[in-house]
Amino acid sequence: MVRRWRGMEVGVHRLGGIGFFFRGRECSHIHGNGLLDCFVGREKRDQLVAKGQALRHHVFPNSGWISFWVENETDIEAALGLIRIAAGE
Numbered sequence: 001m002v003r004r005w006r007g008m009e010v011g012v013h014r015l016g017g018i019g020f021f022f023r024g025r026e027c028s029h030i031h032g033n034g035l036l037d038c039f040v041g042r043e044k045r046d047q048l049v050a051k052g053q054a055l056r057h058h059v060f061p062n063s064g065w066i067s068f069w070v071e072n073e074t075d076i077e078a079a080l081g082l083i084r085i086a087a088g089e
Contacts, residue, residue, distance in 0.1 A: 002083060020083055027086035034070040036079050038086035054082060 002020060003010050013019035013029040020028040028038040037057060040048065041064040048054040048066055057065035070079045 001080065005084075005087070008087060020087070022087040027088075028083045030070065030079075036068045036070055036082065037065055038068070038082045039065050040082070040086050044085065048082070048085075053078065 002008055007023045009021045009024075011019050011021065013026075015029075017029050017031040019026055020030075026039070028036060030036045035058065038054075040054075045054070045056065045064055045066050049056055054066035054068050056067070057063055058067045066082065068075075068079055068082055070076065
């Protein structure tokens, strides 16, 4: 589905997993264990964390990155929404 979004490319992430690149820049990636990381900026990070829609990044909690666990099919819609936010849409 993400592959069909205008301006989005999907490929191998430099540290493994799958990377999502919007207009040539990495906006998100998902690790093999289901942990999705998205760059949303600090202001949006704070909003998403406050609403319980995401967690601070698992390694760099003070960055503009957020993390989100994709544990089952019911998490996919929320994950796609976070990728859209990271892509600036």
